[in-house]
Amino acid sequence: MSTTGKWILCLVYALLLVGLACPWQKVGEPVYLGFLPAPMFYLILVQLGFVGVAGYLAFFTRFHGRIEDEEDFLRGLKKEVRR
Amino acid sequence: MNPTIVYVGVALYTLVCFAIGLWGFGKARRPTMEDFFLGGRSLGLFFVLCATWSTLFSAFSYIGLPGAYYRSGISFFGITGNIVLNAACMYFIGSRMWAVGKKFGFINATDLFAERYRSSAVCVIATIVSVASLLPYLGLQIRGAGLTLQGVTKDMISFETGLIYITLVVLVYVVLGGFRSVIYNDVVQAVIMLVGMIGATWAIVEKVGGGFGGVIEKAAAINPALTQFPGPANIWSPMMVLTTCMVIGMGGFAWPQISQRMYATRSMKTVKTLAVIFPISALFVNIPPVFLGLAGRIQYPDLKNADLVFPMMMNDLLSPTMAVIILLAILAAIMSTVSGMILSISSILVRDVWIRFFDPKGGTAERMATVSRVVTVLVVAGSLAFVIWGPKTLVGLLIEASGPIMLQVLVVLAGGLYWRRATKAGAIVSMLASEAFLVLLWTKTITMPALGIHNGVWAMLLGVVLYVGVSLATQPPPEEVVRKFFDLYDEPAGAPARADAK
Numbered sequence: 001m002s003t004t005g006k007w008i009l010c011l012v013y014a015l016l017l018v019g020l021a022c023p024w025q026k027v028g029e030p031v032y033l034g035f036l037p038a039p040m041f042y043l044i045l046v047q048l049g050f051v052g053v054a055g056y057l058a059f060f061t062r063f064h065g066r067i068e069d070e071e072d073f074l075r076g077l078k079k080e081v082r083r
Numbered sequence: 084m085n086p087t088i089v090y091v092g093v094a095l096y097t098l099v100c101f102a103i104g105l106w107g108f109g110k111a112r113r114p115t116m117e118d119f120f121l122g123g124r125s126l127g128l129f130f131v132l133c134a135t136w137s138t139l140f141s142a143f144s145y146i147g148l149p150g151a152y153y154r155s156g157i158s159f160f161g162i163t164g165n166i167v168l169n170a171a172c173m174y175f176i177g178s179r180m181w182a183v184g185k186k187f188g189f190i191n192a193t194d195l196f197a198e199r200y201r202s203s204a205v206c207v208i209a210t211i212v213s214v215a216s217l218l219p220y221l222g223l224q225i226r227g228a229g230l231t232l233q234g235v236t237k238d239m240i241s242f243e244t245g246l247i248y249i250t251l252v253v254l255v256y257v258v259l260g261g262f263r264s265v266i267y268n269d270v271v272q273a274v275i276m277l278v279g280m281i282g283a284t285w286a287i288v289e290k291v292g293g294g295f296g297g298v299i300e301k302a303a304a305i306n307p308a309l310t311q312f313p314g315p316a317n318i319w320s321p322m323m324v325l326t327t328c329m330v331i332g333m334g335g336f337a338w339p340q341i342s343q344r345m346y347a348t349r350s351m352k353t354v355k356t357l358a359v360i361f362p363i364s365a366l367f368v369n370i371p372p373v374f375l376g377l378a379g380r381i382q383y384p385d386l387k388n389a390d391l392v393f394p395m396m397m398n399d400l401l402s403p404t405m406a407v408i409i410l411l412a413i414l415a416a417i418m419s420t421v422s423g424m425i426l427s428i429s430s431i432l433v434r435d436v437w438i439r440f441f442d443p444k445g446g447t448a449e450r451m452a453t454v455s456r457v458v459t460v461l462v463v464a465g466s467l468a469f470v471i472w473g474p475k476t477l478v479g480l481l482i483e484a485s486g487p488i489m490l491q492v493l494v495v496l497a498g499g500l501y502w503r504r505a506t507k508a509g510a511i512v513s514m515l516a517s518e519a520f521l522v523l524l525w526t527k528t529i530t531m532p533a534l535g536i537h538n539g540v541w542a543m544l545l546g547v548v549l550y551v552g553v554s555l556a557t558q559p560p561p562e563e564v565v566r567k568f569f570d571l572y573d574e575p576a577g578a579p580a581r582a583d584a585k
């Protein structure tokens with residue numbers, strides 16, 4: 001993953017962290033979508049936002065570098081053990 | 084509760100636990116230490132998800148959480164954000180732990196410290212901190228289990244009987260089958276917990292409010308602040324929500340029984356997928372208590388002890404069969420947490436104390452498995468003795484501050500995996516100073532400006548500053564150590580543009 005990409009992801013994570021701290025503190029609708037109070041609804045959305053970012057990182061980037069080639073890594077370990 | 088249904092239900096559940104324990108024993112007739120503590124590093128996604136889920140969620144989810152929502156209304160829901168920080172740690176730290184664990188055979192975070200920092204001192208400090216943080220907490224869980232059983236069965240099961248029953252059942256299946264028994268029991272326990280939580284919520288909410296929306300509307304009619312932030316007591320300011328999430332979520336990942344699961348998984352893909360789906364699965368145990376707490380507020384508006392709200396509704400509003408399912412769910416929640424803790428503390432003591440200092444050659448696989456089993460029994464006895472007879476102030480502090488204490492270790496763990504320049508001096512100074520600072524804050528010897536920041540985060544900030552400062556001021560770690568760890572991740576020089584998307 002490029003340096004710019006990592007900075008953008010840091011920014012997204014920072015924004016989501018702010019979301020976790022719930023800036024909608026004064027939202028007062030008692031029921032949203034028929035069963036959730038609005039602040040809970042927003043917090044669940046923020047949590048799903050984290051899941052989205054984690055999913056992108058996990059399945060579409062090489063954040064952890066060469067060990068992302070897991071099969072190569074495990075094959076290398078087997079060779080070492082044999083030696 | 085009907086005594087016959089209670090005894091039959093508990094007996095059946097106990098038989099299942101023992102059967103799994105025996106099966107685990109048969110599966111690993113001649114277990115190595117790695118097998119006893121990590122099940123041969125072969126955990127697939129479903130099992131690691133159930134195990135992490137059931138270990139992280141204890142009886143607190145059934146007793147403490149509805150009580151917290153009873154008092155604070157939905158404002159307490161902000162704290163559930165800790166799960167995404169826990170999952171972030173799984174992704175960023177857990178994936179790398181899996182790789183170094185696979186390559187170097189680590190069993191705990193503490194033996195990673197010994198290798199990464201080339202220092203027994205770092206390992207010993209982390210060991211003392213981990214055991215000191217977990218041992219009293221384990222004793223409290225077992226003691227709390229006795230009290231919970233006594234409370235929810237209205238003295239049908241006495242405190243002593245409950246305590247002895249839970250201790251014996253968990254000990255038998257942990258000692259018999261080690262990690263395998265714990266994991267397979269975790270799966271059964273996760274299913275019971277999920278069925279119990281969702282079933283009870285559905286039934287109680289229907290009876291009290293005529294549905295989920297009805298409960299919210301009735302609670303808002305009692306006090307509108309119950310359905311708003313920052314809640315009736317005005318406690319949950321944005322900064323307090325965020326920093327408490329950091330302490331519980333990140334400190335919770337550093338707990339050995341959670342971080343150790345990263346070593347036990349079959350592949351890195353499993354760890355990464357776990358990080359993605361764990362926050363979603365956690366919602367199933369984090370949302371129902373909101374409705375249980377608010378339904379309790381409607382049903383019993385003036386309870387003095389809010390933690391009794393769920394046991395009371397269970398006895399008053401649910402059918403005898405459903406009440407027993409909930410009782411089993413609470414038992415399952417306690418046992419899954421306790422068994423994970425027992426196994427983790429034992430592994431730390433065997434690997435980082437027994438082998439490192441008393442038996443460096445390690446002996447045969449059978450001998451180490453026997454040592455592991457003996458240590459497991461001693462851990463349970465020690466934790467109970469400490470909680471029952473230990474100095475009250477110290478016990479109270481260690482239990483209350485268990486998450487914040489481990490948060491300080493997380494700094495050294497994350498730094499060791501991500502920062503080449505991190506040194507053993509930085510790690511030692513950071514852990515000692517931040518833990519000492521935490522104690523001073525907790526005992527109110529020092530107070531920080533009232534910014535609504537959790538004490539654990541103040542201590543962590545000091546730890547990070549010292550970790551970086553002392554590391555930069557001391558000799559860099561040997562090049563061979565840096566290469567040993569970071570060559571695993573570094574893309575080869577001149578690697579093509581595959582550094583981005585796959």
